[in-house]
Amino acid sequence: xxxxxxKLFRRRDVFSLLAAxxxxxxxxxxxxxxxxxxxxxFPRTAEEIVASVTPVNLSFPPGSWRRYGADPSGEADSTLxxxxxxxxxxxxxxxxxxxxRVTGTIYxxxxxxxxxVGGRTELLCDNPDSSIFLVNDVGDVFIERIRFSFSxxxxxxxxxxxxxxxxxxxTCCDCEFAGCSWAGVWLHDARFxxxxxxxxxxxxxxxxxxxxxxxxxxxxxxxxTENRCFGGNDHGVLIENPYSNALPISNLVAxxxxxxSRAYGVCLYVPDFGDTYNRxxxxxxxxxxxxxxxxxSGPGIYVAGLGAGGTLIEGNTIRRCCLETNNRTEAPGAxxxxxxxxxxxALTVANNVVDxxxxxxxxxxxxxxxxxxxxxNTVRLLPGNVEGTPLRIEVSSRLRVHGNIFTRSDSEGRCxxxxxxxxxxxxxxxxxxxxxxGNYCQIDFDGAGDGTLSKVVCSGNTCDAVTGNSLARCLxxxxxxxxxxxxxxxxxxxxxxxxxxxxxxxxxxGNSFGSGTEFAVWFDxxxxxxxxxxxxxAVGVVQVNGTGLLVESx
Numbered sequence: 235x236x237x238x239x240x241k242l243f244r245r246r247d248v249f250s251l252l253a254a255x256x257x258x259x260x261x262x263x264x265x266x267x268x269x270x271x272x273x274x275x276f277p278r279t280a281e282e283i284v285a286s287v288t289p290v291n292l293s294f295p296p297g298s299w300r301r302y303g304a305d306p307s308g309e310a311d312s313t314l315x316x317x318x319x320x321x322x323x324x325x326x327x328x329x330x331x332x333x334x335r336v337t338g339t340i341y342x343x344x345x346x347x348x349x350x351v352g353g354r355t356e357l358l359c360d361n362p363d364s365s366i367f368l369v370n371d372v373g374d375v376f377i378e379r380i381r382f383s384f385s386x387x388x389x390x391x392x393x394x395x396x397x398x399x400x401x402x403x404x405t406c407c408d409c410e411f412a413g414c415s416w417a418g419v420w421l422h423d424a425r426f427x428x429x430x431x432x433x434x435x436x437x438x439x440x441x442x443x444x445x446x447x448x449x450x451x452x453x454x455x456x457x458x459t460e461n462r463c464f465g466g467n468d469h470g471v472l473i474e475n476p477y478s479n480a481l482p483i484s485n486l487v488a489x490x491x492x493x494x495s496r497a498y499g500v501c502l503y504v505p506d507f508g509d510t511y512n513r514x515x516x517x518x519x520x521x522x523x524x525x526x527x528x529x530x531s532g533p534g535i536y537v538a539g540l541g542a543g544g545t546l547i548e549g550n551t552i553r554r555c556c557l558e559t560n561n562r563t564e565a566p567g568a569x570x571x572x573x574x575x576x577x578x579x580a581l582t583v584a585n586n587v588v589d590x591x592x593x594x595x596x597x598x599x600x601x602x603x604x605x606x607x608x609x610x611n612t613v614r615l616l617p618g619n620v621e622g623t624p625l626r627i628e629v630s631s632r633l634r635v636h637g638n639i640f641t642r643s644d645s646e647g648r649c650x651x652x653x654x655x656x657x658x659x660x661x662x663x664x665x666x667x668x669x670x671x672g673n674y675c676q677i678d679f680d681g682a683g684d685g686t687l688s689k690v691v692c693s694g695n696t697c698d699a700v701t702g703n704s705l706a707r708c709l710x711x712x713x714x715x716x717x718x719x720x721x722x723x724x725x726x727x728x729x730x731x732x733x734x735x736x737x738x739x740x741x742x743x744g745n746s747f748g749s750g751t752e753f754a755v756w757f758d759x760x761x762x763x764x765x766x767x768x769x770x771x772a773v774g775v776v777q778v779n780g781t782g783l784l785v786e787s788x
Contacts, residue, residue, distance in 0.1 A: 276301075279322070287322040290315075297323030299334065306332020308358060313338050316357075320346055328355040328380075339365050345374040352408060356381040359395070362388035362415055362438075371400040377409065384413035387438035394420035394448070398427045407431050411465070415439030417448040417472075418465060421456055423480075424449075428457045437465035445472035445501075446492075454483040461490045468497040468526050470519070473512055475504045481541055483508075488515040492534075497526030499534040499552070504541030509579040511544035519552045524559030524566065532556030532594065533570035542571075543578030543604060551587045556594040567591075567598030567626065568613075574604030576632065581606045588613040588624075596624040596640070601657075605632045617643035625650045629657035629685070635664045642671040644706075649697075650677040654685030654713075663691040670698045672706040675733075681713030690717040700727040700750070708747075711737045720744050730756050731774070738782075740764035748773040757783055 278289060279296050287302065294301035297319055304315035312334040319326035320340065325347045328334070331354025338361060342348070348367065350356075359366055362384045369375045375398070382395035394417035398404045402425040411418035411434045418434045421427055434446035444467035447458050451474075463470035470492030473482050481504065492499040499519035504510055514535055524532025534552035537545050552568040565572040568588040574581065581604055588596045588611065596613035599606060613624040624640035627633055628651075640649040649669035652662055659681070669676040676697040681687030690711075697708035708724035708731045711717065715738040722745045724731040731747035734740065736759035747754040747770065754774025755766075762782030778785060 282322040285322045287318045294329065297325045297327055298329050299326065300329065304328075304334055306330060306334060308333035308335045311335055311337050313340060316340055320348065325349070331355050333358050335360060336366060337361050337364070339368050342367055342369040342372065342375055344372055347376040347378075348380070349376070349378045350380040352379040355379065356383060357395070359384050362386050363390045363393065365393045365397050365420075366395040368397045368399065369401045369404055373402045373404065375401065375404040377406045379408045381410040381412070382414070382418070383411075384415070384438065387413075388415040389439065389441060391416045391441050391443070392420070394418060396420070397422065398424040400424070402426050404428075405430070409433075410435075411446070412436045413438050414444075414465065416441045416444045418446045420448045420450065421453045422450045423452045424456060425453065426455050428459070429461060430457065430459045431461065433462045434465040435462075437467040439467070441467070443468055443472060443474065445469035447471045449473045449482050449485050451475065451478060451482065452480040453485065456485045458485070458487045459489050463490055463492040464494055466494045466496065468495065469499070469501045470495045471500045472498075473500075473502045473504070475506050475539070475541055477505055479506050481506065481508045481510050482512065483510045484512065486513045486515065487517065488513070490517045492517060492519045494521050494523070496523055497531035498522065498536040499555070500536070502535075502537045502542055502545060504539040507540040507575060507577065509543030510541050511546070511579070513546045514548075514550065515546070516549040517551075519550060520554050522555040522557065524556045527564065529558060529560045530563035530566065532559035532566045534568045536565065536570045536572075537581070538565070538572040540573065540575045540578070542574050542581065545581045547586065548582065548584045549586065551589075553588075553590045555591060557592065559594055562594075565598050565600045567595035567622070569597045570595075571599045571606065572601055574602040574606075576603035578604035580604070583608045583611065585610040587611070590614070590616055591622060592616045592619055594619075594622040595626045596622065598626045598628070599630045599633065600628045602630040603632060605634075606630075607634045607636070608638065609634070609636045610638065612639045613641070615642040617645065619643075620646045623648050623651045627652045627659070627662065628655055629653075629659060631658070631660045631662065633662045635662075636666055638667045640667060640669045644671050645673055647672050648674050648676060648678045652679045652687065652690075654681045654683070654687045656683045656685045658686045660686070660689045662689070663693075664695060665691060666694040668696050669708075672699065674705075675707045675710040677709045679711045679714050679717075685713075686715070687713060688715045690714060692717065692719050692722065694721045696723045698725055699729065700725050705729050707731070707733050709733070711735070711740075715739050717741070718743075722746070724748065726750065726754075730754065731772075732756070733758075734761065735759045735780070737761050737764055737780070741767075742770060743767040744769045746771045753777050
């Protein structure tokens with residue numbers, strides 16, 4: 235087996251990538267230029283004549299919503315005037331601020347700029363079943379500085395104030411979204427579109443898979459950056475392939491602040507097979523309740539499905555997830571990964587900070603055979619989190635876990651749990667990690683029941699179970715075959731440093747075992763074809779109750 239971890243993105247590389255995305259947001263000066271001639275008086279333009287649009291107030295410049303009869307007091311319906319401004323002018327804008335009531339969808343079929351006055355322009359929709367701006371099969375549409383709100387909730391999915399459908403190189407920036415029921419911005423089969431610096435809050439309704447921002451179907455190469463996603467419905471950001479043989483590929487979700495979602499902070503759900511190489515970088519995600527989907531949700535970042543190959547999760551800060559989750563059906567953890575295939579490209583979880591986790595796991599990988607790299611993360615569980623583990627690997631193979639810090643209270647549980655749970659696990663490497671806390675086994679390999687656990691490397695880890703009154707073993711193997719255990723530093727205060735039961739074909743070389751009790755190392759059961767080298771150092775007795783183990787004399 236080859237166990238050297240592949241090269242990871244360096245943190246400076248990641249944030250260089252994020253900085254480069256700023257170039258995708260244009261300098262939207264067109265609105266300001268269009269406003270500059272206000273109050274001078276403007277005759278009907280050639281564009282208005284061609285479009286069969288007749289202004290109702292020529293004192294406003296072409297493109298001003300009020301030129302076509304929009305009412306900033308919110309009393310009259312402004313849907314048609316805004317639509318006419320878009321049809322008749324390259325730039326359609328509000329020039330003074332106000333609340334404009336709309337009752338239906340406004341269609342954008344050409345390259346346009348649509349803008350309000352920052353902090354002063356609101357589109358209030360009386361029809362919650364309607365989208366507001368539908369940008370369909372065009373490019374280079376810019377929507378900025380508008381507050382979108384709804385007066386009541388809807389039970390209808392597939393609607394949003396801003397929809398980029400089949401469109402490319404479109405941007406929504408510096409907008410505010412309140413009272414939405416399904417999505418704030420919906421990217422459907424969209425490419426190279428940008429959603430940035432928007433604020434989502436106080437969403438309404440209980441529609442399944444509602445999200446502040448939804449990246450859907452064959453959407454690719456889109457940028458979702460620097461948004462405040464506080465909508466409070468199912469997801470902050472949803473990237474989804476709805477069983478349609480479509481793949482959302484190479485989308486970037488970066489530097490967003492996501493808070494208060496019911497199900498997931500960022501959800502990447504791609505059930506159809508493929509490598510999509512989506513990137514979730516540098517986000518702050520917190521306070522995910524987990525009350526959605528029958529309380530089996532709750533991760534800050536959830537990645538699931540055969541189409542998740544190549545996903546990169548790096549540099550995120552995730553706090554207080556799974557607050558009301560009550561079962562393990564859907565991989566509950568701050569970062570939960572589920573159901574990838576051996577044919578997928580490698581997924582990477584690197585340099586994330588996971589903290590203040592009061593229930594369930596820090597990082598959880600379940601039912602996956604894809605190669606996954608977990609490296610450079612810092613994970614801490616809060617005291618009282620008895621159910622969770624900083625890292626849990628369940629019925630999953632081909633993992634490389636390298637250079638992480640896993641901590642928890644001295645009074646509960648494990649730090650790393652590799653659990654066959656009646657299934658099969660193979661080709662797992664746990665190396666150069668620091669583990670502290672717990673009172674059971676800090677690193678625990680368990681081939682439980684009728685499952686199998688094989689081809690394991692555990693090397694260079696440091697386990698500290700000396701502090702407080704910890705009863706933790708440092709390292710434990712049960713029903714495991716084919717393991718290399720080398721170069722670990724294991725210190726237990728009130729228990730064994732190393733325990734192995736039914737451990738076949740082991741090579742235990744160059745470790746340092748220490749215990750504050752009589753026994754430091756203990757073997758039980760069938761240990762056939764296993765070897766304990768003289769290069770190991772043990773402070774305490776090496777007890778061999780198992781059969782088939784060769785212990786080399788010092």
